[in-house]
Amino acid sequence: DTEVTQTPKHLVMGMTNKKSLKCEQHMGHRAMYWYKQKAKKPPELMFVYSYEKLSINESVPSRFSPECPNSSLLNLHLHALQPEDSALYLCASSQVGTGRHEQYFGPGTRLTVT
Amino acid sequence: GENVEQHPSTLSVQEGDSAVIKCTYSDSASNYFPWYKQELGKRPQLIIDIRSNVGEKKDQRIAVTLNKTAKHFSLHITETQPEDSAVYFCAASKGAGSYQLTFGKGTKLSVIP
Numbered sequence: 431d432t433e434v435t436q437t438p439k440h441l442v443m444g445m446t447n448k449k450s451l452k453c454e455q456h457m458g459h460r461a462m463y464w465y466k467q468k469a470k471k472p473p474e475l476m477f478v479y480s481y482e483k484l485s486i487n488e489s490v491p492s493r494f495s496p497e498c499p500n501s502s503l504l505n506l507h508l509h510a511l512q513p514e515d516s517a518l519y520l521c522a523s524s525q526v527g528t529g530r531h532e533q534y535f536g537p538g539t540r541l542t543v544t
Numbered sequence: 545g546e547n548v549e550q551h552p553s554t555l556s557v558q559e560g561d562s563a564v565i566k567c568t569y570s571d572s573a574s575n576y577f578p579w580y581k582q583e584l585g586k587r588p589q590l591i592i593d594i595r596s597n598v599g600e601k602k603d604q605r606i607a608v609t610l611n612k613t614a615k616h617f618s619l620h621i622t623e624t625q626p627e628d629s630a631v632y633f634c635a636a637s638k639g640a641g642s643y644q645l646t647f648g649k650g651t652k653l654s655v656i657p
Contacts, residue, residue, distance in 0.1 A: 472647035524643065
């Protein structure tokens with residue numbers, strides 16, 4: 431099973447709202463990722479968690495707050511977003527320390543900020 | 545940091561013809577090169593990958609070649625079908641100990657029936 435799931439599929443939020451995106455995988459992967467993808471562009475790395483600890487933060491604004499409550503779950507908390515934050519938010523996961531580098535993506539959450 | 549250039553940005557082929565997409569990378573320490581296919585509105589799907597100790601890898605109609613000396617790698621799709629139409633992204637990574645994939649800008653492949 432190479433499935434990563436994400437909820438919700440679509441989200442519309444105002445600039446003063448607080449919302450959360452959720453990601454789950456049951457492949458035993460110990461690295462999980464958040465990417466942002468704008469239309470016609472490649473995915474852009476935001477955060478990496480390894481063994482439930484934040485290992486990479488690609489200078490993402492503090493209005494995005496990641497959380498990894500356990501080895502299967504990854505959340506992205508959103509607050510006071512801007513319209514330019516509208517994008518497809520993708521979660522991915524991979525193994526760690528096994529020599530297997532494959533990253534598997536979830537279906538994404540299409541976020542619209544109004 | 546790593547930089548990945550991908551060409552062409554768009555590619556149209558007749559059904560049954562072959563398609564080739566090329567990528568170059570800048571960091572000689574990169575040793576893992578995946579290819580992702582993304583259909584409109586869907587997730588990037590890993591279709592094939594290659595590691596730096598291998599020169600070529602095939603999976604049915606898809607093949608990837610790697611030239612470490614020249615720092616370039618290519619995706620070859622033979623006998624193209626309409627369902628191959630999608631955006632294809634190449635990427636490079638330094639592999640173990642590094643989680644970062646550096647993506648190319650993508651190639652929109654259209655297979656004309």
